[in-house]
Amino acid sequence: LKSEGFVENFEVVDGERIGQRMLRVRLKYIGERRERRSILTGLERISKPGRRVYTGKQDIPWVLSGMGISILSTSKGVMTGREARKLGVGGEVVCKIW
Numbered sequence: 001l002k003s004e005g006f007v008e009n010f011e012v013v014d015g016e017r018i019g020q021r022m023l024r025v026r027l028k029y030i031g032e033r034r035e036r037r038s039i040l041t042g043l044e045r046i047s048k049p050g051r052r053v054y055t056g057k058q059d060i061p062w063v064l065s066g067m068g069i070s071i072l073s074t075s076k077g078v079m080t081g082r083e084a085r086k087l088g089v090g091g092e093v094v095c096k097i098w
Helices: 081-087
Strands: 007-014 021-027 044-046 069-074 077-080 091-097
Touching: 069 081, 077 081
Parallel strands: none
Antiparallel strands: 007 021, 044 091, 069 077, 069 091
């Protein structure tokens, strides 16, 4: 999400309990102080524990005609739909972000 421009920064921090770690994500915003808007306007979870959704390389979904991204879990790792099309792999559709 950082390379696609939706997230400003992220870091792994130690939690309150020993051995617990948390992921702190800073979202990216545009505009001045009173008119700030988040770059990330929507997120839709596709695969769920009760219903996994898989797609082939030719059927990777487009999000808002290319303005958003789809996140896939493939045999080559977790990647965006654009990267999966380039590599020619399909996989589990995790979510859509716009």
